[in-house]
Amino acid sequence: MNTLTIMALSWQHLLIVAVILLILFGGKKIPEMMRGLGSGIKEFKDAVKEEDKKPSEDTKNNSNSAQ
Template sequence: METLSILALSWQHLLILAVILLILFGGKKIPEMMKGLGSGIKEFKDAVKEDEKPTNASNSNREQTKDSTGNTL
């Protein structure tokens, strides 16, 4: 028998999981949950991009502030 990682799921496992989710949450609730998950991921990615922008801007400001000898202030 092969050693499998914890998250190695076959199509049978995924099918069983989908049926259980359908039974627990119903057909209407699952699309709403996926929509919420998608918007949460989008907001997270936007926040990461927003957080990276000031870092790049501050690096360019440091390069521009040099005295007459070429040393950074």
């Protein structure tokens, strides 16, 4: 059996999950959760970009001090 086929979700599965989430959290709470999730993802991406810039700046400073 193909693992990807087993793990694939059809539109019916997604609809059932959406209905369950709507029942559990209500219509007003879901947009707030999505905003929080979006801001969390944005902060994570910013932190990753900042961390990527940091080593290159450190190596430039180290090479300039050594000379």
